[in-house]
Amino acid sequence: MASLPPWGTPRRQPWHLRPIAWLTGVGLITAGGITVVVLVVLLTAPDDDRYWVYQASVNEAVSKPCEQMQLVGEDIPFYLTPEDGTATVRRFVDVGREIPAAIDGVEGADAGALRWRDDWNRVLAAVERYADDLEADGQATYVSPEDEQGQPVTMSMSSASDVPCELPTAVLLLDQADSDAY
Structure with missing residues (x-):
């Protein structure tokens, strides 16, 4: 028979079942996706007809x-x-x-x-x-x-x-x- 933890010691859930880990993972994936979309839009945006003379x-x-x-x-x-x-x-x-x-x-x-x-x-x-x-x-x-x-x-x-x-x-x-x- 498995022994139970002593009274007052909380039982830890595996990392993949913890809500904070899920929220952090989803947030990182979302932030990465948004970053990729923004970079794609900025790099493929049409020229806004501005120019700069730097020579x-x-x-x-x-x-x-x-x-x-x-x-x-x-x-x-x-x-x-x-x-x-x-x-x-x-x-x-x-x-x-x-x-x-x-x-x-x-x-x-x-x-x-x-x-x-x-x-x-x-x-x-x-x-x-x-x-x-x-x-x-x-x-x-x-x-x-x-x-x-x-x-x-x-x-x-x-x-x-x-x-x-x-x-x-x-x-x-x-x-x-x-x-x-x-």
């Missing part, structure tokens, strides 16, 4: 043109006659073209730098069309270039580099400006 050679090349563009951009008043507005916007476009030209001057510029260059070219072309329309009849509507997801390219451009190279506020506001704003 020191590109950042160095655009440093001076970006500085000049921002200085000229600060001089764009929000309300002007169409003639004065056209002149300041054209000056901004002329100075801004130095940015994509500087990127073109960098041998071996990576894909992010080339996308940034292309976005600069698209925005500058749109601003130039705005100036042309403004000059033609004093009325103009700015149409901001968009990426593949229908978002303004200015969203990606402004935070694409360590170099301060944001579009001036007056240019960003052209999107919301009334056609008679200048």
